[in-house]
Amino acid sequence: MDEDIVTAGIIVIGNEILSGRTQDTNLQFIAKHLVGMGVSIREAQVVPDVKSVIVTTVNDYRSRFNYVLTTGGIGPTHDDITTDCIAAAFNVDVVVNADIEKRIRSRPAPDAVLASRLRMARVPEGATLIDNPTGGPQGFSLDNVYVMAGIPLVMQAMLSTIVLSGGAIVRSRSVTAHLGESEIADDLSAIQEAYPRIDLGSYPFYRNDIYGTSLVMRSTDESALDSALEELCAVITKRGQTPLDIERG
């Protein structure tokens, strides 16, 4: 792939994902969203609610990728430690943000409840808020690290307000064939070699009693994609099948 790609690393924070209790869907949602901004996810990590692990991962990712997005761990309870971990990673203090505090205080609640909710007003010093269109407490960013809630609806609301400075947009071409992967493996290798700037993936499937393979190409070079797609279709036709479900993304 190209060197001018803008990259991101995603950190999914939460014991509930690692225990199998919760099926993560945030990674896929974020990936689809970032593609449209010209940002490609390079790696993703699911980490437990353990400070040392979160801090290490944040520092590793923020040095290696243009952007880091995290989900989870910014609620009001004892297992919500993301804010403190980000502050530790950047070696800054945690402060109370007046804007978040105002939003929290605008919802009446008993004193004890309010005290817990106000935990969510704590942000690392120097953070910029990420708006939360659901009306709840905001997320925040610090340098190239964006910290969002874990609840999918809240995460999606926050993500919709984030503007990243993306690079060339990665486009895709895909086509499906009722052929086994092995039948076209050599042809795929040849096409991949001929188009080094394209990332060609091959995904076998079995549905409705039919074996097939989905072929997906990604690149920032649209003319290369179109030309490679033609070659792929020719390969499928040569093997006696019809290229199906051609999509341009």
Next chain:
Amino acid sequence: MDEDIVTAGIIVIGNEILSGRTQDTNLQFIAKHLVGMGVSIREAQVVPDVKSVIVTTVNDYRSRFNYVLTTGGIGPTHDDITTDCIAAAFNVDVVVNADIEKRIRSRPAPDAVLASRLRMARVPEGATLIDNPTGGPQGFSLDNVYVMAGIPLVMQAMLSTIVLSGGAIVRSRSVTAHLGESEIADDLSAIQEAYPRIDLGSYPFYRNDIYGTSLVMRSTDESALDSALEELCAVITKRGQTPLDIERG
């Protein structure tokens, strides 16, 4: 959590997960399966089809966790590089395994197709096979690293044949309350402090127009779990609500 927990790290290999094309479900399936064996997933990483990244991650995980399980990248095409990466991580050669070769050759196919399929007979030297009850080519293990297919049905078939030497089994107790997280945050902190061997998680939800919080406790100590569950239920009752959906796992 306890020090006698047997740990695992999961490596999900494939560009299609990071691009958002495919929703990974293997991590959750593996997590639920391993819990029953007394093995806890500590971290999981989603990595692209890039050799250096896969090799680094495998070597990191196999040194830090008791077991490493990988999914994806063992098919017949050019983007299936997991076998070569595992061999590189262990600094061993790749050899052709006679048992896998026999299984592949038992399905008649044209020469070119057979040649591609035989790529799947390649394993790192010294590997042990993981059976594949679907009838397809087997996976393999090397030392504490278990290499499985990415297609969920095939992965699940392979996983069903793997026996790991687990530790104490992590049990769970969960209860739901129609209370906001903030309303019980202080009580949860107190219970977490009183039971350091329990991992207490709090997960807010909003469904059918009702706000609530699911509370999940995990530990190898069942009597501590039962006692902490009683305290949790008392907290919920004290707040004027009924403890709902109590589950013991």
